[in-house]
Amino acid sequence: MADLRTRVAGLEMENPTMLASGILGQTGEMLLRIIKEGGAGAVVTKSIGLGPREGHGSPCLVELENGILNAMGLPNPGIEEFGDEMRIALSGGAPVVGSIFADSAENFALLAGKMERLGANALELNLSCPHADRFGLDVGSDPDKVADIVRSVKSTAKIPVFAKLSPMVPDIAGIAMAAEDAGCDAIVAVNTLRAMKIEVKVGKPVLRNRVGGLSGPAIKPVGVRAVFEIAGRCKIPVIGVGGISTGEDALEYMMAGAAAVQIGSGVRYRGTDAFAKVCGEMSNFMDANGYSKLSDVIGLARRV
Numbered sequence: 001m002a003d004l005r006t007r008v009a010g011l012e013m014e015n016p017t018m019l020a021s022g023i024l025g026q027t028g029e030m031l032l033r034i035i036k037e038g039g040a041g042a043v044v045t046k047s048i049g050l051g052p053r054e055g056h057g058s059p060c061l062v063e064l065e066n067g068i069l070n071a072m073g074l075p076n077p078g079i080e081e082f083g084d085e086m087r088i089a090l091s092g093g094a095p096v097v098g099s100i101f102a103d104s105a106e107n108f109a110l111l112a113g114k115m116e117r118l119g120a121n122a123l124e125l126n127l128s129c130p131h132a133d134r135f136g137l138d139v140g141s142d143p144d145k146v147a148d149i150v151r152s153v154k155s156t157a158k159i160p161v162f163a164k165l166s167p168m169v170p171d172i173a174g175i176a177m178a179a180e181d182a183g184c185d186a187i188v189a190v191n192t193l194r195a196m197k198i199e200v201k202v203g204k205p206v207l208r209n210r211v212g213g214l215s216g217p218a219i220k221p222v223g224v225r226a227v228f229e230i231a232g233r234c235k236i237p238v239i240g241v242g243g244i245s246t247g248e249d250a251l252e253y254m255m256a257g258a259a260a261v262q263i264g265s266g267v268r269y270r271g272t273d274a275f276a277k278v279c280g281e282m283s284n285f286m287d288a289n290g291y292s293k294l295s296d297v298i299g300l301a302r303r304v
């Protein structure tokens, strides 16, 4: 059996699959279930802000032929209300990554300190929500702003810091380099792509917010390309996310250079045990093809 245990940016994981932010990650019970029953090597919380936030109105999610379009708008209870959820999630024994969002370097640093005190094993800076204006691409598409945010969080954080980036910038590897130079410990790529669905029968956008973020199978080639570009320039690990729901999807990201992967929409397609299923399929594929450990596949497609 292929050995799937791994260590990524200081996190010890039983396997390289993680729950992506925003999918079932708002309660401790659900995060615990994803660890215990789902088989995830680590989980990422829903993105949490300084105060409570309602998010966009309904409809805020629609399933398309080859993906999911959402405009949740970062609804969350705020960091002060998230302590109990973190305590429950941390009892699962796998790393819990606290995802945070803010509109300035100062607020990111403040929030990072609070999330670290709640026990998070790492921080994921959401710099890439495509439908939350000042909390999303406004901060994540400018390499100087990204560097500023990472630097200010790193100046006090004692746990690893990940930057989650958007594929909707001309040079995602350039943004990743700015984060790495500022001291970032890993890059997470990618967040959803800004997209829209119109209901032709009524001639109106389906989402109340009109535009949302596209996830799922449709964005996998975009994510794989982004990981390939980032891994070609950065030394820090890259965590691949976007359209993964099978072991082969995960291996494709790893062959592009990802050290670990996150699964979001795939949970909707394959259930809360998507992680165990993906790992089983990865192992089977690796065994059948003579790969005994993850380092045999990571970056394989880069060597040609």
Ligand SMILES: Cc1cc2nc3c(=O)[nH]c(=O)nc-3n(C[C@H](O)[C@H](O)[C@H](O)COP(=O)(O)O)c2cc1C
Pocket: 020, 021, 022, 023, 046, 047, 061, 068, 070, 072, 074, 099, 126, 164, 190, 191, 192, 214, 215, 216, 217, 219, 241, 242, 243, 244, 262, 263, 264, 265, 266
């Ligand atoms: C309903 C929904 C909510 C999401 N909320 C967040 C969030 O709060 N923070 C974040 O960084 N990403 C969020 N995402 C993006 C996912 O973490 C992930 O980057 C994206 O969906 C691509 O992965 P997937 O194709 O496996 O879903 C959300 C995605 C969906 C579908």
